Amino acid sequence: MDRFTDKTALVTGAGSGIGRATAERLASEGANVVVSDIDDDRGEDVVASIEADGGSATFVSANVADSEAVQRVVEVAIDTYGSLDIAHNNAGILTGFQDITDIDEDDWEQLIGINLKGVWAGMKAELPVMEEQGGGVIVNTASEAGLVGMGGLGNYVASKHGVVGLTKTAAIEYANRDVRVNAIAPGPTETNIQETMASGSDPRELPFDTSAMSDVPMGRNADPAEMASVVAFLCSEDASFVTGVTIPVDGGQAAD
Numbered sequence: 001m002d003r004f005t006d007k008t009a010l011v012t013g014a015g016s017g018i019g020r021a022t023a024e025r026l027a028s029e030g031a032n033v034v035v036s037d038i039d040d041d042r043g044e045d046v047v048a049s050i051e052a053d054g055g056s057a058t059f060v061s062a063n064v065a066d067s068e069a070v071q072r073v074v075e076v077a078i079d080t081y082g083s084l085d086i087a088h089n090n091a092g093i094l095t096g097f098q099d100i101t102d103i104d105e106d107d108w109e110q111l112i113g114i115n116l117k118g119v120w121a122g123m124k125a126e127l128p129v130m131e132e133q134g135g136g137v138i139v140n141t142a143s144e145a146g147l148v149g150m151g152g153l154g155n156y157v158a159s160k161h162g163v164v165g166l167t168k169t170a171a172i173e174y175a176n177r178d179v180r181v182n183a184i185a186p187g188p189t190e191t192n193i194q195e196t197m198a199s200g201s202d203p204r205e206l207p208f209d210t211s212a213m214s215d216v217p218m219g220r221n222a223d224p225a226e227m228a229s230v231v232a233f234l235c236s237e238d239a240s241f242v243t244g245v246t247i248p249v250d251g252g253q254a255a256d
């Protein structure tokens with residue numbers, strides 16, 4: 001398939017995991033990809049991988065919690081490739097597994113700043129550009145934690161429920177301006193996200209066998225490529241009448 005020839009795609013958190021898989025998938029279908037991440041080495045590595053496969057990509061370092069930095073990423077996309085057609089606002093972290101009463105205020109603010117404000121900052125920069133050029137499509141990364149509560153993940157759950165709500169709101173605001181806005185809600189996916197948690201909060205040390213995190217009817221974790229294929233569908237004309245939804249990509253977890 002070559003659904004994104006001559007399109008420009010921006011992916012945040014593209015240095016690893018779901019973002020990397022999406023950047024590579026969109027590039028493999030013809031998009032010019034702006035790979036953005038706070039981790040320069042990982043981001044540059046993704047660009048090298050895309051170029052080695054014959055694709056086109058540019059790395060832009062940015063912290064999504066900094067709205068001016070996100071604005072600059074969008075400007076680089078326009079300056080480099082002439083448009084911004086697709087955006088995947090994906091960067092996110094976990095700070096650890098703690099009851100609400102034990103969440104540290106700094107952890108609360110850091111996580112909400114990246115996972116929720118970062119998605120708002122992305123859309124704030126992307127939506128006007130897409131409207132002005134005549135259309136575009138945005139996919140945000142939510143989570144199963146955006147659909148149900150999960151004990152021990154209060155700040156993460158709050159951030160991801162916020163992403164679902166922002167997605168619906170942006171979809172309504174731009175429905176008649178040719179910009180579609182959707183989200184994916186990944187179930188457990190084999191990525192590096194546990195690296196971002198504070199030391200001492202390794203979930204493998206916690207009794208999570210009864211939590212939604214480990215309760216996947218299909219009985220396995222996802223490969224990041226299984227997220228990327230759904231993001232690519234939502235970004236494509238195959239999803240031309242889909243806006244404002246959050247699609248669980250979770251091996252049946254949300255149905256259980």
Ligand code: NAD
Pocket residue numbers: 012013014015016017018019036037038039042062063064065090091092093114115141142143144185186187188189190191192193194196
């Ligand atoms: P990951 O850690 O493998 O990748 C996340 C990337 O985001 C990393 O490259 C990291 O450097 C980058 N990043 C972190 N903070 C950033 C910041 N402030 N600014 C810019 N980039 C930043 O993790 P992942 O699992 O691929 O996570 C991607 C998204 O998927 C996140 O929003 C996460 O909440 C969501 N998610 C993951 C899972 C899972 O099981 N892995 C499940 C549901 C949702």
